[in-house]
Amino acid sequence: PVILEVSDLNKIYEASNGPVMALRGANLTVRKGEFICLLGASGCGKSTLLRIVAGFETATEGSVAVYGCKVDGPGPDRGMVFQDYALFPWLTVQENIGFGPSHRRIAPKEVAKLTEKFMAMVGLTDFADRYPHQLSGGMKQRVAIARVLANDADILLMDEPFGALDALTRSTLQEELIELWRTTRLTVIFVTHSVEEAVLLADRVVMMTAGPGRIDCEVDIDLPRP
Ligand code: ADP
Ligand code: ADP
DSSP states (O other): OEEEEEEEEEEEEEETTEEEEEEEEEEEEEETTOEEEEEOOTTSSHHHHHHHHHTSSOOSEEEEEETTEEEOSOOTTEEEEOTTOOOOTTSOHHHHHHHHHHTSSOOHHHHHHHHHHHHHHTTOGGGTTOOGGGSOHHHHHHHHHHHHHHTTOSEEEEESTTTTSOHHHHHHHHHHHHHHHHHHOOEEEEEESOHHHHHHHOSEEEEEEEETTEEEEEEEEEOOOO
16 A cells, blocks of 8 residues: 655755755655665755655645645654754653653553663663763664654654764664564665665665756666565
């Protein structure tokens, strides 16, 4: 089944030096459980597309639908992981992961259970009471991923999530993410400018190409998984 439908998105930014066309006619259909890598050169509009899907930004034209329903703002069905982690610095690992559930109508006991579960899933149980500044980059990104999962998101949106990590940590997190995707069958849309990373992670690669004044989603490549 189709979980996400992006239709004819246009995005024009009004910058100080005039309008910037960041997206022109971007289309993307995502089926439930797919791991899609959105690949393209810097500036071609990948982050813009992801932010519009997340609902952090509005499109100039076009629409985004989740399970056939148009969305025009953020929702717990879509969770974002950023390159710079974006954790709450004043909350511990445990509190960061439990943030979503604790703000919904869920019994505290249930929140604790959810938090435990996802903290364990990313291997951070022993670090429950640490604050973000007391964690390595890899750990911070595990917290960010667990926070999205604990919020019960169907779609995990990742914007170059491993770009700030050293090569060894990056490759560890890549392996963990593949494993997580295999076990949860979450739908993942992963933005990267690295062909290597896209081919390693994706079961479908979507190429975005940019020319002067136009940006499209163009090529769809289905990859056989080893
Ligand atoms: P990518 O993620 O592929 O690097 P972006 O989506 O960040 O591309 O940017 C696409 C284009 O839109 C670029 O030309 C960028 O400079 C421009 N852009 C992105 N965000 C803004 C903004 N907030 N204001 C003005 N221009 C922007
Ligand atoms: P990335 O390459 O990871 O997409 P960027 O350096 O393009 O990151 O963008 C970083 C931030 O700056 C984004 O939030 C984007 O919206 C903003 N931005 C990018 N290009 C412009 C621009 N030309 N004018 C204003 N803001 C921009």
